Amino acid sequence: GENVEQHPSTLSVQEGDSAVIKCTYSDSASNYFPWYKQELGKRPQLIIDIRSNVGEKKDQRIAVTLNKTAKHFSLHITETQPEDSAVYFCAAPYQAGTALIFGKGTTLSVSS
Amino acid sequence: DTEVTQTPKHLVMGMTNKKSLKCEQHMGHRAMYWYKQKAKKPPELMFVYSYEKLSINESVPSRFSPECPNSSLLNLHLHALQPEDSALYLCASTPLGQSYGYTFGSGTRLTVV
Numbered sequence: 001g002e003n004v005e006q007h008p009s010t011l012s013v014q015e016g017d018s019a020v021i022k023c024t025y026s027d028s029a030s031n032y033f034p035w036y037k038q039e040l041g042k043r044p045q046l047i048i049d050i051r052s053n054v055g056e057k058k059d060q061r062i063a064v065t066l067n068k069t070a071k072h073f074s075l076h077i078t079e080t081q082p083e084d085s086a087v088y089f090c091a092a093p094y095q096a097g098t099a100l101i102f103g104k105g106t107t108l109s110v111s112s
Numbered sequence: 113d114t115e116v117t118q119t120p121k122h123l124v125m126g127m128t129n130k131k132s133l134k135c136e137q138h139m140g141h142r143a144m145y146w147y148k149q150k151a152k153k154p155p156e157l158m159f160v161y162s163y164e165k166l167s168i169n170e171s172v173p174s175r176f177s178p179e180c181p182n183s184s185l186l187n188l189h190l191h192a193l194q195p196e197d198s199a200l201y202l203c204a205s206t207p208l209g210q211s212y213g214y215t216f217g218s219g220t221r222l223t224v225v
Contacts, residue, residue: 032211043216093211098143102154
């Protein structure tokens with residue numbers, strides 16, 4: 001089945017800096033890669049996703065890139081703000097189905 | 113309605129109690145999921161229902177018993193839980209056949225005493 005590895009586990013940046021979080025997956029049949037943001041005590045919220053027929057997708061300060069050959073995808077956040085502080089999870093489909101399995105998460109801290 | 117509703121939001125139960133968690137959606141999604149999330153950990157997949165039938169059980173102990181009585185409702189029956197089962201239980205749903213549009217409920221915070 002699919003295995004998703006995420007790095008780093010913690011990331012501290014200064015406000016205005018960029019942050020990059022990377023994930024690798026094992027199942028070459030996987031075709032959908034979302035990123036979730038989870039604030040303390042709240043549910044995971046989808047922030048951006050990418051499908052396997054696209055190499056990059058951008059939404060304002062957030063972008064996701066996908067390298068299918070290398071089986072990795074990355075989340076890029078530019079001009080970070082304190083409200084970006086949260087835990088970020090990458091995910092990929094499980095057993096080529098619809099259920100998602102998640103990476104271990106990255107705790108992002110943005111200091112002002 | 114674009115929400116997944118979970119009740120109760122908080123639950124404290126003893127190890128000998130029987131309780132149930134409820135998840136409801138009215139988006140016409142035919143795939144529904146239960147996840148367990150411990151503090152500072154990712155959501156862990158427990159069960160997957162497709163067309164109201166259990167399709168994946170991730171080796172979950174029998175003290176957790178899922179039920180999908182209709183296309184809008186998913187229950188998780190709890191019995192003889194252990195303190196280590198204390199966690200946030202999340203429900204999610206998607207249209208059948210795709211991972212896109214994965215919608216999480218707000219979760220039930222379960223404490224087993």
